[in-house]
Amino acid sequence: MGLAASQARLLTITARKSDCEYQSMAYSHQKIALARDMNIVSAEYQDALNQTKIIYDYYGTGDKATQLSYGLLMSPSQLNDFTPSPLTDPAGRIVLDGGLAAAARAAGIPQEGLGCTPSSDIRNKFIQGLMDNGVISRSVGNGVMNVQYNPNAGLGTSEMAKTATQQITFSEFMQNYLSKIEVDISDLTLNTSGSHLVLYDHATLHTYDKNYEIEHPNEESEFQTSNGDVNPAAIKLSEFLTAPTEHNLVLYGSTWDKDSDLLQYGGQNCIIDKVGSCSFWTELVDSLAAYIPSTDQFAQAAIEYAKQQTLAKVVSLSNNPEELDASNAVYNKKAENKKQWKVEDEAKDLSSDYVGYVYLRNPGHRDYLYNDGYNINLTNMTKAFYTYFAAYMEGLATTKYKVTKEASTSNFVTDDFNASDFVFNIEVPVDTSGDNVLVSNFYDTLFNQIATNGWVENNNVHDNDYMATMLRNGSMYLSAMNEDFYYYQVNYATQNYIKEVTDEEGIAVAEARYMREKEKINSKENILDMKMKNLDTEITALTTEYDTVKSVINNNIKTGFSRYKA
Numbered sequence: 001m002g003l004a005a006s007q008a009r010l011l012t013i014t015a016r017k018s019d020c021e022y023q024s025m026a027y028s029h030q031k032i033a034l035a036r037d038m039n040i041v042s043a044e045y046q047d048a049l050n051q052t053k054i055i056y057d058y059y060g061t062g063d064k065a066t067q068l069s070y071g072l073l074m075s076p077s078q079l080n081d082f083t084p085s086p087l088t089d090p091a092g093r094i095v096l097d098g099g100l101a102a103a104a105r106a107a108g109i110p111q112e113g114l115g116c117t118p119s120s121d122i123r124n125k126f127i128q129g130l131m132d133n134g135v136i137s138r139s140v141g142n143g144v145m146n147v148q149y150n151p152n153a154g155l156g157t158s159e160m161a162k163t164a165t166q167q168i169t170f171s172e173f174m175q176n177y178l179s180k181i182e183v184d185i186s187d188l189t190l191n192t193s194g195s196h197l198v199l200y201d202h203a204t205l206h207t208y209d210k211n212y213e214i215e216h217p218n219e220e221s222e223f224q225t226s227n228g229d230v231n232p233a234a235i236k237l238s239e240f241l242t243a244p245t246e247h248n249l250v251l252y253g254s255t256w257d258k259d260s261d262l263l264q265y266g267g268q269n270c271i272i273d274k275v276g277s278c279s280f281w282t283e284l285v286d287s288l289a290a291y292i293p294s295t296d297q298f299a300q301a302a303i304e305y306a307k308q309q310t311l312a313k314v315v316s317l318s319n320n321p322e323e324l325d326a327s328n329a330v331y332n333k334k335a336e337n338k339k340q341w342k343v344e345d346e347a348k349d350l351s352s353d354y355v356g357y358v359y360l361r362n363p364g365h366r367d368y369l370y371n372d373g374y375n376i377n378l379t380n381m382t383k384a385f386y387t388y389f390a391a392y393m394e395g396l397a398t399t400k401y402k403v404t405k406e407a408s409t410s411n412f413v414t415d416d417f418n419a420s421d422f423v424f425n426i427e428v429p430v431d432t433s434g435d436n437v438l439v440s441n442f443y444d445t446l447f448n449q450i451a452t453n454g455w456v457e458n459n460n461v462h463d464n465d466y467m468a469t470m471l472r473n474g475s476m477y478l479s480a481m482n483e484d485f486y487y488y489q490v491n492y493a494t495q496n497y498i499k500e501v502t503d504e505e506g507i508a509v510a511e512a513r514y515m516r517e518k519e520k521i522n523s524k525e526n527i528l529d530m531k532m533k534n535l536d537t538e539i540t541a542l543t544t545e546y547d548t549v550k551s552v553i554n555n556n557i558k559t560g561f562s563r564y565k566a
Contacts, residue, residue, distance in 0.1 A: 006553045013549060017542040024535045027528045034521050034528075041521070045514035053505075054468050056080070058497045068468065068498060070097065070461040073478075076442035082435065084154075084446045086479045087461060092489050093454040094446075095476060101457040103129030104450055113454030120149035120295070126447050140439060147440035148293065148427060154445035155452070158485050160437055165293060167423045170386065170413055174238050177291060177426070182234035183283045197275075200348055202248035237287050240382040241414055250351035251275065252375035254344050275357070275376060276315030284310075284385055291426040299393065299425065306388035309403070310381060313356035330356035330405040343373035351375045355384050355407055383412040390422050449479060449487055 054068040058080055066072070066079065074097075076082045087095040093111070096104060106129030107122050124145045131141035148165055150157075168176070185199065200207045240249055285307045292299045312328060331354050343360050350358050360373035384403045390413040391399040401422075404410045413422055460466045470476040471492045479487045480495060492498050 006549055006556065010546065010549045010553065013542050013546045017539055017546065020535045020539045020542065024532055024539070027532045027535070031525060031528050034525055038518065038521050041514055041517040045510055054471065054492065054498060054500050056498055058083075067464055068492075069464050070467060074100070074446070076435070076439045082438035082442045083481060084442055084449070085481075086446065086449055086487075087467070088453070088477050088479045088489050089456050090475070090477070091454075092479075093456045094450050094479065095458050095461060096450070096455045097461055098457065098459050099130070099133040099135040100450075101455065102133045103127075103135065104455050105129070106132065109451055109455070111454055111456060114451045116452065117151040117155065117448055118451055122451075123149045123444065123447050126450075127443060130443075143436045144440045144443050147437060148295075150441060150444045151448070153441055154448050154481060154485070154487055156485050160441045166426055166428060168426060169423055170390075173291075173424050173426065174241055174414075177428075178241065178287060179236055179238040181237040181283070181287050183237055183240075184234050184279055197251060197253035198344070198348075200250050200252060200351075202250065202352065237284070237382070240379050248352055249378045250348060250375055251378055252344055252348040252351060252373070254347075254373050275374075276311070280378070281307075281311060281314065284382060288386070288389060291424070291428065293425065293427040296425065302389050302392035305392045306385050309388045310385045313381070313384070314376065328356070329359040330354040331358040333360055347373040347375035351377045352380075353407060354405060355380045355403055355410055356405060377407075380407050380410075383414045384410070387411075387413045389413075394422070445481075453479075 056066050056068045056072050056079070070087065072079060073085045073087060076084075089095055093113070103126050107118075107126035109118075109122070109126070127136075127141050127144050130136045131138055136144075146165060150160065152159070198207050235249075285303065288306075289300075289303050292303060294300070313330070331350060347358055347360055354377065357374060357376040387401050387403050387410070391401040391403075394401065400411060401413050402411050467476070471478075474491075477489045478492050478495065478498070480490050482488050493500065
């Protein structure tokens with residue numbers, strides 16, 4: 001080998017050897033980094049062995065799988081027995097996420113709270129806000145609002161609402177509820193000395209004359225309601241309210257006494273006194289009052305107004321039992337010298353036209369000392385009662401509903417049976433199917449806590465680890481119901497249904513991660529070891545070759561100098 005070639009080879013070997021030594025050093029640093037990563041993974045694993053989690057076990061079954069979460073505390077379910085356990089801040093305010101906070105704003109509840117339980121209208125606005133913000137579904141929200149608001153839920157009582165509210169048209173009210181109420185007509189048609197009353201049905205042209213049955217015990221006067229019942233002891237209230245072209249019930253008759261003058265001009269047994277005091281009017285009022293929420297004071301006032309206005313058209317205004325004050329009669333006419341049945345027929349013929357009682361004065365017939373005629377259209381009067389109620393509810397100064405003396409000029413709320421412009425807010429027994437009552441009570445309880453204690457918004461509460469940390473360090477507390485059914489702020493660790501246990505699942509996950517990371521690090525170390533071993537072998541070979549080439553160069557130089565010396 002020439003001297004120049006040897007020197008070039010020597011430089012190449014030196015460069016390659018330096019490169020291998022540099023790579024070996026880089027691999028060594030990588031191994032040091034892997035060792036540092038292994039220490040970190042090991043430390044994390046050691047910490048995980050001591051980790052715990054907060055679980056929710058309301059029924060004390062020992063279940064350790066249900067991790068405490070915001071949704072579990074603030075959403076009704078069988079897991080929490082439909083009992084809220086709200087999170088609170090140190091000031092006692094309820095911690096709300098974005099959806100609940102938006103509902104509180106929509107209901108007009110300030111963050112400092114109202115300090116009291118508000119009206120059902122505010123509660124319904126809160127529930128509407130929950131629906132609008134997607135916290136609950138429309139069907140759940142409507143079900144809650146249909147159940148009567150319980151202002152005492154979570155405030156000293158465990159009682160749940162037993163009634164629900166519905167908004168229905170009059171047609172629905174009649175078909176679904178009034179059709180189930182039977183009115184006793186026995187005292188309407190049970191005649192006493194000096195009076196004669198007949199119930200007449202314009203639809204079937206049948207009559208029910210109790211007096212006739214008394215005088216003819218082997219016969220019956222014929223009366224048939226629209227459902228086919230003959231001579232019923234009671235009539236469904238809806239029978240009084242069907243359309244006039246299909247059904248119209250009227251009570252007509254006369255007063256008389258051919259043997260005594262005690263009944264002149266309306267003695268105490270006259271028809272108007274009898275009809276004015278009969279149980280029909282009480283049952284009519286009760287039929288509506290039974291379905292109007294007792295907590296709705298305005299509606300209760302409307303019932304009282306309708307009652308007063310209706311009875312004013314029925315009763316005698318005189319306090320003298322021997323005098324008949326007919327000043328409130330809608331039709332007052334002298335019909336002298338007519339026989340009893342004729343004055344009764346005339347009264348019956350007039351019945352459909354008027355709202356109130358019709359009075360025909362007939363004091364002069366030769367067969368009787370007193371023979372006045374009287375009628376009152378029960379269908380018109382029943383319509384009038386509900387119309388008075390609707391008018392009061394809408395506002396007497398602005399309502400379109402009115403009752404006048406004549407049916408043709410009145411605007412009854414019952415005129416259009418399909419009308420939906422006026423609705424009844426009625427109270428009915430709660431539908432206990434499913435969990436609707438429990439869900440309603442849950443949200444009433446939660447709403448009452450928000451309204452009385454105030455609220456604060458925090459959108460991080462759905463992070464279970466964050467919430468657990470806040471509970472551990474005392475930044476948040478729980479509000480739990482006590483045995484007296486009031487809510488008190490408590491530390492989570494004091495509750496039997498909340499436990500802090502070893503997080504076995506978390507430990508298993510950490511161990512799996514540790515083994516996975518350890519395997520990855522070991523694999524990288526093995527690869528680095530193999531590369532470093534190869535580099536060591538190559539460096540050894542390069543060193544040997546370096547020494548050989550250097551020896552050749554030295555020999556060549558020595559030989560050259562020896563030649564010239566000679």
